[in-house]
Amino acid sequence: MIVSSQQIFPSLSLSWLEFQYAVTVKKDEIQKLEKLAKEEEAKLERAEEYLEKDAAMFDEFLKENDRNSAQALKMAEKETKAKLEKILEIRELTAQMMNIQSEIARFEDTLQEYMVFKDFLFQLSPKAWQENYERKRQKEKVLKVIPDLKDEKLAQVPSSGNRGKRSSKGQSTL
Numbered sequence: 771m772i773v774s775s776q777q778i779f780p781s782l783s784l785s786w787l788e789f790q791y792a793v794t795v796k797k798d799e800i801q802k803l804e805k806l807a808k809e810e811e812a813k814l815e816r817a818e819e820y821l822e823k824d825a826a827m828f829d830e831f832l833k834e835n836d837r838n839s840a841q842a843l844k845m846a847e848k849e850t851k852a853k854l855e856k857i858l859e860i861r862e863l864t865a866q867m868m869n870i871q872s873e874i875a876r877f878e879d880t881l882q883e884y885m886v887f888k889d890f891l892f893q894l895s896p897k898a899w900q901e902n903y904e905r906k907r908q909k910e911k912v913l914k915v916i917p918d919l920k921d922e923k924l925a926q927v928p929s930s931g932n933r934g935k936r937s938s939k940g941q942s943t944l
Contacts, residue, residue: 892900 892903895903
């Protein structure tokens with residue numbers, strides 16, 4: 771008698787179907803996981819590209835920052851040099867000013883000393899000479915004021931075409 775495998779192994783045929791089903795389910799599961807892995811790899815590649823672009827942009831930023839820093843240092847050195855030159859110039863001018871002030875003070879002291887000598891000599895001189903000297907000083911003061919008055923009067927007189935021209939001393943040229 772021929773016995774079929776199903777007769778000998780009745781549970782085997784059922785388990786074979788289960789086995790095929792399990793294999794099919796596992797294959798589907800593997801395909802889903804492979805698809806998910808591919809998607810994750812694609813995401814990872816995009817992230818790497820973004821990271822490389824960001825790194826390149828950051829490198830460019832650092833280069834630009836270095837250039838700006840170098841320029842700023844050059845400018846700061848230039849301005850520091852100019853400031854030091856100005857400080858030296860100020861010191862030199864201050865020293866000159868102090869020397870001039872010292873000379874002025876010395877000249878003022880000498881002038882005061884000469885004024886004392888002048889007063890002393892004036893007091894020692896005879897009365898007639900003192901009176902004569904005072905008259906000369908008064909006359910010089912008056913002569914000094916008169917040309918100033920003439921110049922003021924000439925500036926106030928309107929000039930017309932019919933009148934004679936005046937010279938710088940106020941005399942008529944007609």
